[in-house]
Amino acid sequence: MKYNFDEIIDRTGTDCVKWDAVQQRWGRNDLLPMWVADMDFRTPPFVIEAIRKRLDHEVxxxxxxxxxxxxxxxxxxxxxxxxxxxxxxxxxxxxxxxxxxxxxxxxxxxxxxxxxxxxxxxxxxxxxxxxxxxxxxxxxxxxxxxxxxxxxxxxxxxxxxxxxxxxxxxxxxxxxxxxxxxxxxxxxxxxxxxxxxxxxxxxxxxxxxxxxxxxxxxxxxxxxxxxxxxxxxxxxxxxxxxxxxxxxxxxxxxxxxxxxxxxxxxxxxxxxxxxxxxxxxxNGTEWLDQAVAYIQENIDFTEDYLKEQIPAIQMIRPQASYLIYLDCRELGLSQSELKRLFVEEAHLALNDGTTFGKEGEGFMRLNVACPRSLLHKGLEQLKQAVASAK
Incomplete structure (x- = not known):
């Protein structure tokens, strides 16, 4: 079975942290959320079906x-x-x-x-x-x-x-x-x-x-x-x-x-x-293999985009997971200025690198487990923000 990871699913209004907590955390709701470590893909159908089957017994x-x-x-x-x-x-x-x-x-x-x-x-x-x-x-x-x-x-x-x-x-x-x-x-x-x-x-x-x-x-x-x-x-x-x-x-x-x-x-x-x-x-081997392949393509896409369009931002290429640690130190910004660039200019919600310790100064964490069109949109917003900051 071929699974569709390009599908855009509206997760707002489901009390999900990634999308619905943006207003509470950043004080605004016009940010593209690419932070919390869950995926914007559908939970696999065999998991949903197992839950549905159990719910058919109404006790x-x-x-x-x-x-x-x-x-x-x-x-x-x-x-x-x-x-x-x-x-x-x-x-x-x-x-x-x-x-x-x-x-x-x-x-x-x-x-x-x-x-x-x-x-x-x-x-x-x-x-x-x-x-x-x-x-x-x-x-x-x-x-x-x-x-x-x-x-x-x-x-x-x-x-x-x-x-x-x-x-x-x-x-x-x-x-x-x-x-x-x-x-x-x-x-x-x-x-x-x-x-x-x-x-x-x-x-x-x-x-x-x-x-x-x-x-x-x-x-x-x-x-x-x-x-x-x-x-x-x-x-x-x-x-x-x-x-x-x-x-x-x-x-x-x-x-x-x-x-x-x-x-x-x-x-x-x-x-x-x-x-x-x-x-x-x-039941998950085939689904997971396809999901990992799609994530890896998103990582490749991000790496190529940064090299070609935003060379001042580099990335630590993950060997596992869909989380990319962005090295933004070449921008020469303080951490507060870096966060402002991502939020105020790029309209992106990412994890502040210093969340993971003071060693994360100059870094931001990007979640690429999303449809590629959303990833491209986020990178385009970041490109424009960096260009206007020069």
Missing amino acids: LGYTFACKEWSESIINWLQERYGWTISREMLAFAPGIVRGIAFAIHCFTEKGDKVMVTPPVYHPFFLVTEKNEREVVYSPLVLRDGQYHIDFDRFEADVQGCKLLILSNPHNPGGRVWTNEELARIADICDESGTLVISDEIHADLTLPPYKHPTYALASEKARMNSLVFMSPSKAFNMPGLASSYVIVENEELRHRFFKYMEASELSEGHLFAYLSVAAAYS
């Missing part, structure tokens, strides 16, 4: 995890990543950020240190701070157009940290870490006594020729000292269902975390949480 009573939920995850991980897990290693989580918060509560105390690698997905450090833990920042290094880990600094910074929250693949840079890098992280964290929380929500959006290396498969030390969080929500455009899961191979860690989750019924899903995952993973 929305209590539910439990259907066997197709765990079976679909186990099969997906085996086929996609060569990762063999058992049902006992798997637990539901009502969203990955929530799951990370649960892990912080389970494995740390107030005042404990938790390390992140900025620029990085901001809830990592915001959730840590709000739960009264100390955030340790170990910045990545931008080199040759990609982010890299400064392992000498990483090893020094991680000392005394109870947790490392790892973005794998990395957001906002879109970097796919290598097996060698992950194994080195595992060695260092094993030595320092630091538990690794690996957020792999963008794994299914890894762009060819790159392949996603799940953290737990990097080495035995990685396997025995990690919690891996995953979800089909980004790849199949259904984050509103808040359906994620965690995999813990170490039996001792698993018993401790699952017991914590079960004590407050945090591992119980809602009516559509299980069947939507089963539908996505059981």
Whole structure:
């Protein structure tokens, strides 16, 4: 089946954050939203059909995890990543950020240190701070157009940290870490006594020729000292269902975390949480392949457009996901001036680079998971804004 990713869908009036929260966030509603990390494509028809079929039975009573939920995850991980897990290693989580918060509560105390690698997905450090833990920042290094880990600094910074929250693949840079890098992280964290929380929500959006290396498969030390969080929500455009899961191979860690989750019924899903995952993973290969190909074409389109029309703005080419980190430092603007350029002149709503840490000064994050006509429109508006600012 050929899916249509060029279709423009009016999402306004659906209480969606990406479109309907623009007025609240920017104080105006004339901006083209290219910020929040969801897609402007239809959620796949097989997911919608699974929900519709359940709604045909007009009793929305209590539910439990259907066997197709765990079976679909186990099969997906085996086929996609060569990762063999058992049902006992798997637990539901009502969203990955929530799951990370649960892990912080389970494995740390107030005042404990938790390390992140900025620029990085901001809830990592915001959730840590709000739960009264100390955030340790170990910045990545931008080199040759990609982010890299400064392992000498990483090893020094991680000392005394109870947790490392790892973005794998990395957001906002879109970097796919290598097996060698992950194994080195595992060695260092094993030595320092630091538990690794690996957020792999963008794994299914890894762009060819790159392949996603799940953290737990990097080495035995990685396997025995990690919690891996995953979800089909980004790849199949259904984050509103808040359906994620965690995999813990170490039996001792698993018993401790699952017991914590079960004590407050945090591992119980809602009516559509299980069947939507089963539908996505059981039927989604063809749809996802086409979606990834379309996203990759949008990335190519953006890269070519910037080089030809706005050479002062460069991009970090993502190896995974539909998020592009725009390097705007050549414009010579302060961050406030840069934000004004995008909002007041280009009429675009993007994520401010400093949202991801002070290392994001001079950057903006662009979401290209939209019909190409909208992407072209946004880039045209940016081109005109930059030209008029000269």
